[in-house]
Amino acid sequence: xxxxxxxxxxxxxxxxxxxxxxxxxxxxxxxxxxxxxxxxxxxxxxxxxxxxxxxxxxxxxxxxxxxxxxxxxxxxxxxxxxxxxxxxxxxxxxxxxxxxxxxxxxxxxxxxxxxxxxxxxxxxxxxxxxxxxxxxxxxxxxxxxxxxxxxxxxxxxxxxxxxxxxxxxxxxxxxxxxxxxxxxxxxxxxxxxxxxxxxxxxxxxxxxxxxxxxxxxxxxxxxxxxxxxxxxxxxxxxxxxxxxxxxxxxxxxxxxxxxxxxxxxxxxxxxxxxxxxxxxxxxxxxxxxxxxxxxxxxxxxxxxxxxxxxxxxxxxxxxx
Numbered sequence: 001x002x003x004x005x006x007x008x009x010x011x012x013x014x015x016x017x018x019x020x021x022x023x024x025x026x027x028x029x030x031x032x033x034x035x036x037x038x039x040x041x042x043x044x045x046x047x048x049x050x051x052x053x054x055x056x057x058x059x060x061x062x063x064x065x066x067x068x069x070x071x072x073x074x075x076x077x078x079x080x081x082x083x084x085x086x087x088x089x090x091x092x093x094x095x096x097x098x099x100x101x102x103x104x105x106x107x108x109x110x111x112x113x114x115x116x117x118x119x120x121x122x123x124x125x126x127x128x129x130x131x132x133x134x135x136x137x138x139x140x141x142x143x144x145x146x147x148x149x150x151x152x153x154x155x156x157x158x159x160x161x162x163x164x165x166x167x168x169x170x171x172x173x174x175x176x177x178x179x180x181x182x183x184x185x186x187x188x189x190x191x192x193x194x195x196x197x198x199x200x201x202x203x204x205x206x207x208x209x210x211x212x213x214x215x216x217x218x219x220x221x222x223x224x225x226x227x228x229x230x231x232x233x234x235x236x237x238x239x240x241x242x243x244x245x246x247x248x249x250x251x252x253x254x255x256x257x258x259x260x261x262x263x264x265x266x267x268x269x270x271x272x273x274x275x276x277x278x279x280x281x282x283x284x285x286x287x288x289x290x291x292x293x294x295x296x297x298x299x300x301x302x303x304x305x306x307x308x309x310x311x312x313x314x315x316x317x318x319x320x
Contacts, residue, residue: 001044001165011100012048015092019084020054021061021206024229024292025221029176040166053088060084061208062299065239066280067306068254069270072210072243080206090138097140104132104142112151121148179224180204180217207232210240231286238282244268248275273307 014037016030034050041048057063061084064070073080097103111118124133124143135141147155159170204217207229218233242248249268253259259267271279280303287294 021208037166067303072239102140180220
């Protein structure tokens with residue numbers, strides 16, 4: 001707003017990422033705030049576009065886990081971050097780099113978040129004479145970290161002191177964090193920054209996240225009186241519990257090979273079709289109990305297609 005209208009020539013994109021398995025409370029807050037921001041930008045005549053990135057439907061969490069049988073993510077096999085977070089947002093940025101030649105990506109990362117975040121920030125030096133660092137993976141993209149040196153207390157003090165520039169207050173945001181527990185789960189734009197999501201400090205990660213030992217954020221909401229989220233926590237715990245049980249996993253990997261680690265221990269393949277059916281049946285029961293959509297019809301269609309193809313291939317192998 002401090003820039004004269006004649007100089008407001010650079011398009012600004014406010015981009016949030018929805019993995020399609022986000023905490024419903026977080027998505028509800030995001031929906032509300034982004035709508036207000038978009039309306040304010042239009043009313044003020046600002047060149048701002050509010051965008052939401054989502055994974056391709058064939059790369060969604062449910063299609064990969066239930067359709068293809070990918071085992072629940074863990075620290076050594078965290079297949080979700082790249083497909084659900086990095087690829088959709090990076091694709092959006094690449095699209096606009098090709099249109100304009102370059103893009104500056106503002107990230108709210110801070111050194112104070114964690115030691116791994118501090119190391120990640122330290123690896124990327126600013127271009128000489130600027131506050132911009134070249135993005136390690138996106139050619140033509142530069143990263144600007146405006147709050148990199150602020151502490152968590154600094155951030156909350158600023159939010160408490162200054163009203164939201166698009167109107168209203170940050171009261172809902174304060175309440176959201178007050179009800180939850182743990183650390184933060186920031187926007188992730190590269191694989192080396194992935195440890196910022198799905199760690200013991202993760203606050204607002206996916207409600208299905210099995211990388212963490214315990215989902216502190218959803219449990220925090222339940223403890224705050226939002227008991228409708230308990231079926232989601234129970235479902236997540238089930239996904240984590242069955243991951244390494246041999247009776248739920250195929251012996252062969254998806255490439256048809258038997259795999260062993262360096263110590264000769266067998267590495268099991270994807271979930272069996274029977275396990276996937278059990279997971280889907282349980283999910284649909286949780287969805288009915290929760291009262292909101294947790295999986296889409298398009299995802300269900302793709303899941304059934306994957307099952308049909310796989311069963312036909314198995315039948316062909318047996319007949320052969």
